[in-house]
Amino acid sequence: MSVSLEHYLVVSAVLFGIGLWIALAKRNAIIILMGIELMLNAVNLTLVAFNRFVTLADGRPALAGHVFVIFVITVAAAEAAVALALAVSVYRTRSTVDIEQIDLLKR
Amino acid sequence: MNVLANWWDLRSLANPVNGLLGWLRDKGWDEIAYIVSGSIGAAAIGLFLGVAMLALIWVERRVIARIQIRRGPNRVGPQGLLQPVADAIKLMQKESLTPRLGDKWVFWLAPLLLFIPTVLTLGVVPFGDGMTVADLNVGVLFIIAVGSVMPLVVFMAGWSSNNKYSLLGAMRTIAMVLSYELPAVISLLSVVVLTGSMQLGEIINFQKDHNTWNVFLLPLPFAIYLIASLAEIGRSPYDIAEAESEIVAGYHTEYSGMKFGLFYAVELANALIIGGLFAVFFFGGWWTYYLDVIIPSWVLFFVKMLLGYWLFVWARGTVPRLRIDQSLKFSWQFLVPMGLLNVVLVAFEVALWYQLDAPGIILAPFAVINWLLTAGLIVGYVRLLKLEHTQTPRRLTLTEDVGIVTHVPAPSAAGYSAAGGSPA
Amino acid sequence: MTNFSTEPYVVNIGPQHPSTHGVFRMKVTLDGERITDAEMVVGYLHRSMEKLAEERTYTQNIPFTDRADYLSSMSNNLAYCLTAEKLAGIAVPERGEHIRVIMAELQRLANHCMAVGTFINDAGAWQTPLMWLFAEREKILDLFEMTCGARLTLNYMRIGGVSFDLPDEFVPACRRFIDQFPGRLDEVEQMLLENEILLARSKGIGVIPTVAAINASLTGPMLRASGVAWDIRKADPYSIYDRFAFRVPVGENGDSYDRFLVRLAEMRESVKIVDQALRALPGGPHKVDVPLSIRPPVGEAYARVEAPKGELGFYLVSDGGTSPWRFHMRPPSLINLSLLREMVIGLTIADAIVSFGSVDIVIGELDR
Amino acid sequence: MDGFGVTAAFWGLSALAVGSALGIMLARSLLHAVLWLILAFAGLAGLFVTLSADFVAVAQVLVYAGAVGVLVVFAIMLTPNSQTGNSETRMVGPGLFVASVVSGIMVYIATQTDWSTAARGDFPATALEIGTALTNRYLLPFEVASVLLIAAMVGAIVLVRAARDEPERRELAGEGEGEVNTAEAAGREVVAAGSHGGH
Numbered sequence A: 001m002s003v004s005l006e007h008y009l010v011v012s013a014v015l016f017g018i019g020l021w022i023a024l025a026k027r028n029a030i031i032i033l034m035g036i037e038l039m040l041n042a043v044n045l046t047l048v049a050f051n052r053f054v055t056l057a058d059g060r061p062a063l064a065g066h067v068f069v070i071f072v073i074t075v076a077a078a079e080a081a082v083a084l085a086l087a088v089s090v091y092r093t094r095s096t097v098d099i100e101q102i103d104l105l106k107r
Numbered sequence B: 001m002n003v004l005a006n007w008w009d010l011r012s013l014a015n016p017v018n019g020l021l022g023w024l025r026d027k028g029w030d031e032i033a034y035i036v037s038g039s040i041g042a043a044a045i046g047l048f049l050g051v052a053m054l055a056l057i058w059v060e061r062r063v064i065a066r067i068q069i070r071r072g073p074n075r076v077g078p079q080g081l082l083q084p085v086a087d088a089i090k091l092m093q094k095e096s097l098t099p100r101l102g103d104k105w106v107f108w109l110a111p112l113l114l115f116i117p118t119v120l121t122l123g124v125v126p127f128g129d130g131m132t133v134a135d136l137n138v139g140v141l142f143i144i145a146v147g148s149v150m151p152l153v154v155f156m157a158g159w160s161s162n163n164k165y166s167l168l169g170a171m172r173t174i175a176m177v178l179s180y181e182l183p184a185v186i187s188l189l190s191v192v193v194l195t196g197s198m199q200l201g202e203i204i205n206f207q208k209d210h211n212t213w214n215v216f217l218l219p220l221p222f223a224i225y226l227i228a229s230l231a232e233i234g235r236s237p238y239d240i241a242e243a244e245s246e247i248v249a250g251y252h253t254e255y256s257g258m259k260f261g262l263f264y265a266v267e268l269a270n271a272l273i274i275g276g277l278f279a280v281f282f283f284g285g286w287w288t289y290y291l292d293v294i295i296p297s298w299v300l301f302f303v304k305m306l307l308g309y310w311l312f313v314w315a316r317g318t319v320p321r322l323r324i325d326q327s328l329k330f331s332w333q334f335l336v337p338m339g340l341l342n343v344v345l346v347a348f349e350v351a352l353w354y355q356l357d358a359p360g361i362i363l364a365p366f367a368v369i370n371w372l373l374t375a376g377l378i379v380g381y382v383r384l385l386k387l388e389h390t391q392t393p394r395r396l397t398l399t400e401d402v403g404i405v406t407h408v409p410a411p412s413a414a415g416y417s418a419a420g421g422s423p424a
Numbered sequence C: 001m002t003n004f005s006t007e008p009y010v011v012n013i014g015p016q017h018p019s020t021h022g023v024f025r026m027k028v029t030l031d032g033e034r035i036t037d038a039e040m041v042v043g044y045l046h047r048s049m050e051k052l053a054e055e056r057t058y059t060q061n062i063p064f065t066d067r068a069d070y071l072s073s074m075s076n077n078l079a080y081c082l083t084a085e086k087l088a089g090i091a092v093p094e095r096g097e098h099i100r101v102i103m104a105e106l107q108r109l110a111n112h113c114m115a116v117g118t119f120i121n122d123a124g125a126w127q128t129p130l131m132w133l134f135a136e137r138e139k140i141l142d143l144f145e146m147t148c149g150a151r152l153t154l155n156y157m158r159i160g161g162v163s164f165d166l167p168d169e170f171v172p173a174c175r176r177f178i179d180q181f182p183g184r185l186d187e188v189e190q191m192l193l194e195n196e197i198l199l200a201r202s203k204g205i206g207v208i209p210t211v212a213a214i215n216a217s218l219t220g221p222m223l224r225a226s227g228v229a230w231d232i233r234k235a236d237p238y239s240i241y242d243r244f245a246f247r248v249p250v251g252e253n254g255d256s257y258d259r260f261l262v263r264l265a266e267m268r269e270s271v272k273i274v275d276q277a278l279r280a281l282p283g284g285p286h287k288v289d290v291p292l293s294i295r296p297p298v299g300e301a302y303a304r305v306e307a308p309k310g311e312l313g314f315y316l317v318s319d320g321g322t323s324p325w326r327f328h329m330r331p332p333s334l335i336n337l338s339l340l341r342e343m344v345i346g347l348t349i350a351d352a353i354v355s356f357g358s359v360d361i362v363i364g365e366l367d368r
Numbered sequence D: 001m002d003g004f005g006v007t008a009a010f011w012g013l014s015a016l017a018v019g020s021a022l023g024i025m026l027a028r029s030l031l032h033a034v035l036w037l038i039l040a041f042a043g044l045a046g047l048f049v050t051l052s053a054d055f056v057a058v059a060q061v062l063v064y065a066g067a068v069g070v071l072v073v074f075a076i077m078l079t080p081n082s083q084t085g086n087s088e089t090r091m092v093g094p095g096l097f098v099a100s101v102v103s104g105i106m107v108y109i110a111t112q113t114d115w116s117t118a119a120r121g122d123f124p125a126t127a128l129e130i131g132t133a134l135t136n137r138y139l140l141p142f143e144v145a146s147v148l149l150i151a152a153m154v155g156a157i158v159l160v161r162a163a164r165d166e167p168e169r170r171e172l173a174g175e176g177e178g179e180v181n182t183a184e185a186a187g188r189e190v191v192a193a194g195s196h197g198g199h
Helices: A005-025 A029-053 A064-094 B012-026 B030-067 B084-093 B102-125 B138-149 B150-160 B164-195 B200-209 B219-233 B259-280 B297-318 B324-356 B360-384 C047-053 C060-066 C073-088 C094-123 C128-148 C172-190 C198-200 C209-215 C221-225 C256-279 C332-344 C349-359 C363-367 D006-027 D030-050 D054-078 D094-112 D127-135 D139-165 D167-172 D180-187
Strands: B396-398 C004-006 C007-015 C025-031 C034-041 C249-251 C298-309 C311-316 C326-330 D188-192
Touching: A005 A029, A005 D006, A005 D030, A005 D094, A029 A064, A029 D006, A029 D030, A029 D054, A064 D054, A064 D127, A064 D139, B012 B030, B030 B084, B030 B102, B030 B259, B030 B297, B084 B259, B084 C128, B102 B138, B102 B150, B102 B259, B102 D030, B138 B164, B138 B200, B138 D054, B150 B164, B150 D030, B164 B200, B164 B219, B164 D054, B200 B259, B219 B259, B219 B324, B219 B360, B219 C007, B259 B297, B259 C128, B297 D188, B324 B360, B360 C025, B360 D188, C004 C311, C007 C349, C025 C332, C025 C349, C034 C128, C034 C332, C034 C349, C047 C060, C047 C326, C060 C073, C060 C363, C073 C094, C073 C298, C073 C311, C094 C128, C094 C172, C094 C198, C094 C349, C128 C172, C172 C256, C209 C221, C209 C332, C221 C249, C221 C256, C221 C311, C249 C256, C256 C349, C298 D006, C332 C349, C332 C363, D030 D054, D054 D127, D127 D139
Parallel strands: none
Antiparallel strands: B396 C249, C004 D188, C007 C025, C025 C034, C298 C311, C311 C326
């Protein structure tokens, strides 16, 4: 049977769920960042799927979904760079990236 | 493209293939045609890589031998032609070790993954008139994207061998490839801006329609892409990643047996493919000034590919190796700014061309301007950074008598204390 | 705020390494790729040559000297025979002296071909200059094989002269060789002197100041590259070197590039010496017949020779017996390498390997 | 595009993507997690191709699999001493529950509503259209994105380089000029030394 929009949405929902689970459950800050990247990718998938199956109101270009995905990719890359720089500088001062121990506010 | 010409016309191997597929489709077996076309493409690449790899090992060793005034392999088989086969068998029967503390899975996976970028790049390269496995609309971007995965695989190899030298080698490769990917992308950008499309087939058609080769129009991107691609595949002046004399064999120190053979083969294949990409971007791919009407187009393309490959072997035979920080400094200080300036220049020229919508003949003055600007840019840039004459060869003084001739001061960085003699 | 210290990243440029010219180990502490500390570990090829020599007669010790610096066995033989002759007071006939000079200078050419080739090889030029220079070295080794049957460990010289006289075809062959050799050197120089990458890799790398060179008693090309014109053949002429006109090359910066230039210039001077010696080759006996086991008078003697790597000296003490009471050798390789630590600190690994290559050592002589 | 090849590709690639996403969760070591992540990116790029979005697929491989992958690997290399295990906090259970609730809601919405899907033909060449859209209709966001990228780059460099100029760094490595590039810094094993204390 041919592949329809629902299939892609289900796959991206599952991916989003796994990304969220990783972000919530993991101890290492870098893995949490990976989880977030995965969630962003799931969003990209829905955007492209919608662009493929759903016709847009007139006036907007046919590939609005793809353009949005390009912007999401750039933002995600910038965010990954800054987040990893943060993780490295946190590591340099507190010599650990384990979020359990980086809870400055509590003390 | 006389694609649908009679199938026995071998000037482009696409004809017999399309003849077969057409026959299959007439029979209505679309699925089978779909599978057959896919498998023919895959078989073509696999066969080409396999045969090219074996032939290249022999070519490389003979050419380097000739450069070093020795004869090269000539014992195994006539004129040493079976030497590559002997090498392959030797490597296969060698025991392939795995470092105990290393990461077994990643160690075993790295040589396999290293082949993926090579094979995928070949999928996009047009070997002849219409002979492209998949002429993607985003061809150039595809090549760069696939190439950018390579440092990751090299890191996997370096990290999992649990050996200091391979870690150093992996770190060097990543630093090198990342900093030379930018100039390569920029120089290809100016090619795409000029030809107006990222599809490799279209780039060749542009050169065919204006019967000119891109190298005449874009001398600076040609030079930058040459240097950047040399650095990316890690050959001759840039074989810093597996610098024998310094870090034993870089990231593939711990590999032995056929795994090492794969690393060695991929290096050759990369050199050949970069030779092919040169032919497509700057030397007109299979189109050589209407010669391809007589000689089959894919033969012409192979000749250009081998010429590109020979250039790399020649460089490998003569030039010593750069240090890692010298090569990085050269890329960031020299190649990237020059490449950006050139993209702006080409964009301006193309805009002017479309504005006047002048006939193709306007490319001639553009070529002259580009060559002049390239020379001016290089000389001006070197003078701007006062780089010239830093490396002049010195002459010695020859004396008859004995005694101190000149006093050499102690360098600050080294371990000498100011008073000379052994440091504190 | 806890701060952190970088644990030194120790790498063994160990006995098994493609560019340590033999079994030599350098324990290097790294900060990234920059070397912060280096420690030289030697002794992997120690064969206790000096102890063994005390049980053998003076003539039986000659083959030992071949195996010390196996790349220049002629110079080793010459140094040992000069010391023994000085101890026993034996004079060498004219023809013997001339043959010795020709052979020693040919050996210097062969050694420098090897030294320059491996230096460029460490800088990364895939053996091309090495192969060009090896082609020349093959011709020299053929000349040696023509006279004494061996190519590397020759055992050619005897106390009181040389073992065999020159075969008739030696002089024309040697003449042909030294006529075409400067042309070959021009080819190598034309490829390498203006080579940007080699200049970038070796200029200002591994600098040895003049004061440190003299304090550490460096000799040979190392000392001459650091600005001191000191050559035993001129400073303390042995054998008949005072009859030949040649000049001594001196560098200004004491870096790897200067050592490379000094060795190239020395090769041209040695060709001139061989040319003059061939022209002045007299007839007559090639050696004085000396009993197989001589008994030199009680006493000691030290004689030195300008070996390709530096001042090679032998110190013999005789107690009147047939074998030396003490046999000691001054190894130029070991002494030239004593400044390795100061030279290498602050450099990256790549530069350290290049400057180590420019010192040109042979482990056989270093460990004895 | 709706031949049997596409459906086969869809099922295979989505299985690959979901499987490798789970791999990140279950991987034993940090580095295996990164490799699973990159495999997930590749799987997603394949899914984009089945949706005939070739430019986006290639951009995904280039940016994510190439650049972000190496970035994450570098981050792991620069923090070598932190525990390399991939252990979880106590939040594994509740995390799973929240995640499954969220994705359950999304799946429910996706399957129940009927999207006015008009079977549109595929677009052979998307690069040209994206380019014109970016430079005409979405020019402002395009420029803002470039400003954002530069800000992020400068920020990242300042963050990491500032951390490197502390006093003890300088006396430790002697007065040689600063690090040549991050590659060298990554090569060092860094050990926590609480004993230094104030000096």
